[in-house]
Ligand code: AHM
């Protein structure tokens with residue numbers, strides 16, 4: 001993978017196009033569309049405090065959660081941008097009950113890729129001016145080209161992802177993505193609306209001293225997680241670790257990739273499969289973290305090896321620095 005600092009994302013995508021196994025330019029155009037949608041959503045997120053756009057819109061999404069206006073907006077923008085460019089044959093979104101089949105202007109379904117997206121993750125942070133993110137995951141379809149997309153095209157193991165990424169709308173806006181050749185991060189220069197390669201070849205330190213978990217749920221955690229938290233807090237060797245939890249998956253994982261750390265959203269007594277969604281949140285973050293030389297697990301097995309059975313499936317999630325995830329897995333197994 002070629003990368004020069006100060007390169008724009010557009011230049012980078014074109015320059016690295018040949019790295020894709022089946023490159024015809026389609027995946028490049030797809031990532032370009034995500035870049036465009038990200039800039040549009042970023043514009044809206046940035047003025048959330050200025051205009052009357054924050055606050056619940058009043059509808060309840062697939063998971064029984066109150067949708068915020070910006071969730072709805074981001075969902076529409078990403079779907080519309082991908083649909084209008086006719087570069088995907090299907091889209092599944094965390095905000096929609098079912099997947100969308102996309103056909104070209106000729107009425108055919110000739111595109112090769114499906115996209116799964118969490119358009120605005122961490123939405124409870126929107127109206128308090130804390131970072132939120134977008135997460136995306138891209139697969140080649142399994143069903144024959146030219147036919148309408150099927151459920152099985154979306155229910156693929158994370159290992160099959162051809163690309164995955166996130167956008168973090170933070171103190172600055174970044175787009176971080178991988179096509180299976182390492183992870184690169186691009187920072188938006190808002191004055192001219194251009195993403196620049198600011199974080200080439202991102203790797204997560206193999207050791208870290210940050211643990212990120214919602215400890216408010218402590219009493220409901222499995223014993224292995226409780227024991228691991230006590231391990232993190234014990235005064236020994238390089239510990240205690242420090243605790244950092246934003247409650248915005250993209251932000252917590254992004255920080256941990258840069259500094260070293262572990263993010264955990266485990267199963268709880270109330271939520272036996274945890275909270276996070278395998279297809280929209282865990283698989284893409286797992287691909288990025290593995291590509292950055294970290295690990296992602298459900299506490300026992302690599303996330304990317306899990307065979308999904310439903311679109312909105314939830315899964316316990318442990319991800320971050322290799323040695324920290326291995327240690328947490330040890331506690332889970334014992
Ligand atoms: P969302 O998709 O409804 O925004 O929920 C996902 C978010 C993650 O970003 C975050 O890590 C987690 O939920 C926080 O959950 P909790 O408030 O239970 O700690």
Ligand code: MG
Nearest residue numbers: 118120121122
């Ligand atoms: Mg989410």
